[in-house]
Amino acid sequence: MTLSLLPFETDRLRLRAFERGDVDAVASYHTLPASQRYGVRHVRYPSDVAEAVGIMRTQVALQRPGDVLAMALERKGDGRLIGQVLLQWSDATAGQAEVRFLIHPAFSGQGYLTEALSAVFDLAFTQFRIHRLMVRCDGRSHHSAKLMQKLGLRLEAHYREHALFQGEWDEELHFAILDREWRPNAKIFELSPRNRVA
Amino acid sequence: MALYPAYPLMTSRLFLRPFTRGDVDAVHSYRGRDDVARYLYDAPLSRDECALAVQRRVSQTGFAEEGDRLVLAVETQADATVVGELSLIWRSAEARQGELGWIFHPDHQGRGYATEATSRLLDLAFHDLDLHRVYARCDARNMPSWRLMERLGMRREAHFREHGLFKGGWDEEFYYAILRREWGAMRQSTRHS
Numbered sequence A: 001m002t003l004s005l006l007p008f009e010t011d012r013l014r015l016r017a018f019e020r021g022d023v024d025a026v027a028s029y030h031t032l033p034a035s036q037r038y039g040v041r042h043v044r045y046p047s048d049v050a051e052a053v054g055i056m057r058t059q060v061a062l063q064r065p066g067d068v069l070a071m072a073l074e075r076k077g078d079g080r081l082i083g084q085v086l087l088q089w090s091d092a093t094a095g096q097a098e099v100r101f102l103i104h105p106a107f108s109g110q111g112y113l114t115e116a117l118s119a120v121f122d123l124a125f126t127q128f129r130i131h132r133l134m135v136r137c138d139g140r141s142h143h144s145a146k147l148m149q150k151l152g153l154r155l156e157a158h159y160r161e162h163a164l165f166q167g168e169w170d171e172e173l174h175f176a177i178l179d180r181e182w183r184p185n186a187k188i189f190e191l192s193p194r195n196r197v198a
Numbered sequence B: 001m002a003l004y005p006a007y008p009l010m011t012s013r014l015f016l017r018p019f020t021r022g023d024v025d026a027v028h029s030y031r032g033r034d035d036v037a038r039y040l041y042d043a044p045l046s047r048d049e050c051a052l053a054v055q056r057r058v059s060q061t062g063f064a065e066e067g068d069r070l071v072l073a074v075e076t077q078a079d080a081t082v083v084g085e086l087s088l089i090w091r092s093a094e095a096r097q098g099e100l101g102w103i104f105h106p107d108h109q110g111r112g113y114a115t116e117a118t119s120r121l122l123d124l125a126f127h128d129l130d131l132h133r134v135y136a137r138c139d140a141r142n143m144p145s146w147r148l149m150e151r152l153g154m155r156r157e158a159h160f161r162e163h164g165l166f167k168g169g170w171d172e173e174f175y176y177a178i179l180r181r182e183w184g185a186m187r188q189s190t191r192h193s
């Protein structure tokens, strides 16, 4: 699993490694309250963003369990960074991985996440041979839940009031999909021959 | 909040009490069995391992801080037979969460002892320990265990498929949970003990 496949492209997006110059763009979506819960760490203040980007810049390959592949979502048309998808390889023997994502609200509702996540799921199942992939969502975020169902993930868990988040009871959904359940969508994602691994 | 309950806890037919050194053989009579261990993390325990387990449990009688575990012997009032054991782990102090576990001797299953004893422990969890939510988990194939959870009024919150490996195969696991207010409502509508 030492492949680094970045960057790669979908119809409208380029998924690439993070760069030093991304801090402002990341701050524009990462410090929003709705982004807090499912970011990798708490990035509440603009000063935390530089640190988060610094870490994501190093997350360019999956070499051992625990590693994260951090992908910036860049629009092909105007080169604008609109969000991020992180793929974490959590367990090697059981082939488990977790995906986390954030998108700037100004760009949601246009299918960018569907496009990016489909490509990342393909990558996880075909290149990284993941057996089961899971995504956590806030129980109140109906957008994310709908998106997960559209991508064919099953609702595996609905925890109610299992934790406190910033003083309020939390509600958390877990969605998951197994390798044999995933139907790669060749139209959305095609690795260019250059990136193919025998 | 710290809690050291006064023992024994009582139900109509049972006592729930701390383990004592004299319980090793009783514990071995069920923890040594393959059928009992089938869905437990541990393999069947030898008598020596049971002696060690009992030694540990002698002090697991209350809660001082998050992470502490209470393990109680369940004994019949009629003839002082140990029929099984129950555990309650204090998982989170901030969010007031706890986790339940149960293991009963097959000779004493099917009589409602597990339901009766666990109801008493849920009373303690919500009332004395002031928890907000209590959960339990089990292998999806362990029907006696999840039927017990449903009898207690717990809701299935999770059904994980192939999220890990367990005893040589893919794991499939259920999580059940009950909130304090749900247990209160359950208590009003039924009488377990």
Ligand SMILES: CC(C)(COP(=O)(O)OP(=O)(O)OC[C@H]1O[C@@H](n2cnc3c(N)ncnc32)[C@H](O)[C@@H]1OP(=O)(O)O)[C@@H](O)C(=O)NCCC(=O)NCCS
Pocket (backbone or CB within 6 Å): B035, B036, B037, B039, B040, B102, B103, B104, B105, B108, B109, B110, B111, B112, B113, B114, B115, B116, B137, B138, B139, B142, B144, B145, B147, B148
């Ligand atoms: C899980 C376990 C504790 C359940 O035990 P159990 O005997 O089924 O549970 P109870 O003591 O509550 O008994 C309920 C049964 O007794 C019957 N019963 C008889 N008298 C009863 C009474 N007075 N009140 C309630 N139920 C009564 C119920 O109808 C029920 O029978 P059913 O399952 O045929 O419907 C037991 O199977 C066990 O210890 N398994 C091995 C260890 C294990 O796997 N632990 C869990 C790991 S997650």
